[in-house]
Amino acid sequence: MLGLENYLATTSLTDIEKELIKIRTSQINGCAYCIEMHTKDALGYGETHQRIFALSAWWESPLFDEKENVLLKMTEEITHIQQKGLTEDTYTAAQKHFTGNEIAQIIMQIGTINLWNRIGISTHLKHEN
Template sequence: MMKQRIKINETGREAITALYPLNKYLAKSSIENALFDLVHFRVSQINKCAFCLDMHSKDLRAMGESEQRLYVLDAWREAPFYSDREKAALAWAEALTQLGSGSVPDEIYENARTQFSEQELIDLTMGVIAINSYNRINIAFGADVGSYKVGQFA
């Protein structure tokens, strides 16, 4: 059993609010919300953040996302039901989340540039930064997994 951890909701509210302007910026992005949530779900799988997986799966389902696409997301490269734009975003997000080589491979960058404008790629990058930050906060301090309600943080 996990020992009692600091509750960000209570103790760290001021610190966590530092991320809010980033969310406000991303809300104005031309990247569709469903794509951001799909990317956030995939990054949360990689980082093993249960709270964010719960949250983004609920939000995606509320937007009409199929369970099949959620179940198979971990193997998106082999699945035929993700668009080229989604695949480029997922590859970009994975490369930024798993920086093993220290850089994004050229082929992933070039593919992303065929699907996203310069501004969209910057916004997608900021979205990946945001979800990685939230994942790490939730993993470090624990979160009330399963408690999220659709639109709770809108």
């Protein structure tokens, strides 16, 4: 896991894109520990409170651009893998905004935070006040 995290730290995705994936995945999975951690990280990278607040309903918000909408749609579909997984339509839309390598990096980022969420939830991780 740590080797994959080290690789993902060097990818061409922006820090904000990575944190949007991490926060939204953690919201879907209900990992409060990861939501708190990655919200703080996102703010440190310059993300706004307003966009973080809107992230749980990103598809209705004008605060996210087309590229971010595709990124978040990928996040939803891959995290809810049991429903259909990444649809052909979403994959095609992703190809308009991301290279093949970037799509692979996005999928790895989503998979990694899903596993961290499962570790956090299973071990009852909590932030200290």
